[in-house]
Amino acid sequence: MPRQVRVIGGGIIGLSCAHLLQKAGYAVTIIARDFPAPFETTDPIAKINYTSPWGGAHNRWVPPHPSLPAHFTRDHALSLRTYTHMQRLHATHPHTAGITFLKGIEYLERPGPEYLALSTPSSPNALDLPGFRLLAPSDLLRDGRVTWGCEYDTWCVNPMVYCSFLLRRFVHRGGKVVTREVTRPEEVFSMSLDEGGLAPAPDSKSESEKKGEEEKGEEEGIVAAVVNASGTGLVPDPDMTVTRGQTVLVAEGCDATVTRQNADGSWTFCVPRGFDGGTVIGGTKELNNWDVKPSAEVREELLRKFTETYPNILGGGGGGGKRRLTVLRDIVGRRPTRNGGPRIEGELVPGAGFVMHAYGLGGRGYELSWGVAEAVVEGIEKHVNGEESKS
Ligand SMILES: Cc1cc2nc3c(=O)[nH]c(=O)nc-3n(C[C@H](O)[C@H](O)[C@H](O)COP(=O)(O)OP(=O)(O)OC[C@H]3O[C@@H](n4cnc5c(N)ncnc54)[C@H](O)[C@@H]3O)c2cc1C
Structure with a gap:
């Protein structure tokens, strides 16, 4: 059974998805051009297309209504789910997560x-x-x-404190990160990840650990899905x-x-x-x-x-x-x-594999983050289990 998922994107959406996929038992690699860094050293021009440092970021409830597009109803549900996650994270990590309730x-x-x-x-x-x-x-x-x-x-977050916290936890739990620019989600299925990443030095592992990893590697060899959390989408989208x-x-x-x-x-x-x-x-x-x-x-x-x-x-x-x-x-x-709201849906790309899109979060990436991540895990589980792929 394929157990590997690759996530494109080290912003709030990619990091949140990577976390929940890791929790669901997948071996996860995040591939991204940009990763969280101290806000004070983040260059406003070089990082203009990495939105997560520039967000506020607060949760402002946005009421859905019959007079508004349907995605407002979906998005409100995502924000309520995110609120619950934020409560839990704040309770367990009040001094390090970068979350404030107010x-x-x-x-x-x-x-x-x-x-x-x-x-x-x-x-x-x-x-x-x-x-x-x-x-x-x-x-x-x-x-x-x-x-x-x-x-x-x-709640509010200090964006780069919060994103760095997420990244650190992901890596400490065995997640891999690779700093790289990609052109299309499809190329990520077969991409070699040999260079880059933060895997421990080989010498620090015992022979049995190495053997176990080799076997696990074979089992994890197939990429079950690629998550497209690239912010603006990477795919043609009018x-x-x-x-x-x-x-x-x-x-x-x-x-x-x-x-x-x-x-x-x-x-x-x-x-x-x-x-x-x-x-x-x-x-x-x-x-x-x-x-x-x-x-x-x-x-x-x-x-x-x-x-x-x-x-x-x-x-x-x-x-x-x-x-x-x-x-x-x-x-x-x-x-x-x-236009039409964030794209959160699966797509079977012929000749490549299953791409789970999670982009176009507009001004609500933090507010909807955990709800989006849950939907991404659900979409991938459905695909892996051979069920309907569209969410
Ligand atoms: C002024 C302002 C205020 C805001 N206030 C709030 C707020 O209060 N609350 C809230 O919820 N939201 C707020 N937002 C919105 C929020 O910041 C965004 O919705 C969120 O940051 C989007 O996150 P993302 O992970 O989708 O995208 P990004 O943060 O842009 O991350 C995209 C990731 O994909 C990677 N990537 C992209 N293209 C490639 C490629 N070709 N190859 C490899 N990697 C690639 C990037 O390197 C990056 O790691 C605000 C935004 C702004 C600008």
Whole structure:
């Protein structure tokens, strides 16, 4: 029975998939051009197409609704599953995983039907959002523009602390990593992985260990599946594009992750990264914009709008706080956006093998990560067991 799976991608999706595949008993190798590294040394231009360092990253619940595309319903289920995993990881690794649980606050100037449905007295919180509470009019901002608000329990991660934690655990459990660029998922089935990787030096193994590995190697020789967690897809896909995001990292912490949706379609938010990572203040969402350079004017606008929305971040009320946030760096990232939602499905590629796609996560890669990984394992198990391959 084939037991080997190769994962293309060392971002949040590839790492999460690799983990659950490893847990399901597969011998897993991650092959990627980019892997997690300290955020402080990550080059904004060289790594522009590696999105995971540039995410916030928080979990903001996105309500599904009959008026919205069907994938919102699927994605909400994925986010609930991810929340449960995050709770478990945080409980077992509170000081090392890079996860913080905190309050999420939302302010909306012009709420759509999906938000208004959450206020229906007959079914408040029909989506089972943990700690959900509607804000009373007296709790809303007094600028006369915010008309709806809520709060709930949620989590944030410090992206590179969290991704490095995942990578470390994967390797410690026997996972292999290979730094390499590939052209198509198909080539990965027959790719020789002799060079690269972090396998222990051969001399450190006993003869019986070596023999055992040889036998295991034969058994694991067949690649059962390749996971395509390459962010933007690597395969021709007319639905793929990017959504540029400019944010700014400040040194201050914040006691909540706050999001404001403005009537003109713009966003004002903060994501405290925790673990000495400061707070991301955001942010723009610019479809099809490939510009890598941050704009100083946009930065000032983001800071102004956020401090007006949530002055608590400046600390101390009654004039006792700071006047200005401490800017550490501008951030520009490319959300791998797919019209119709993320592609999470299996494909039997003639002459190659079973490719499980998991790309196009847009602005929700962290939020949906464990749910996507579960779906990937399910898809591969179905294929291996000869069942229907499409998920
Ligand atoms: C400004 C901003 C804010 C965001 N905020 C949030 C947030 O608050 N919450 C949230 O959930 N999400 C957020 N996101 C989105 C999130 O960051 C992405 O959805 C997520 O990082 C995508 O992860 P990924 O693993 O799919 O892709 P990536 O992180 O891009 O990883 C892709 C991997 O595939 C590899 N790869 C690609 N092509 C090749 C190739 N040819 N050969 C070999 N390897 C290859 C890369 O090297 C990399 O390892 C934000 C994004 C931005 C830009």
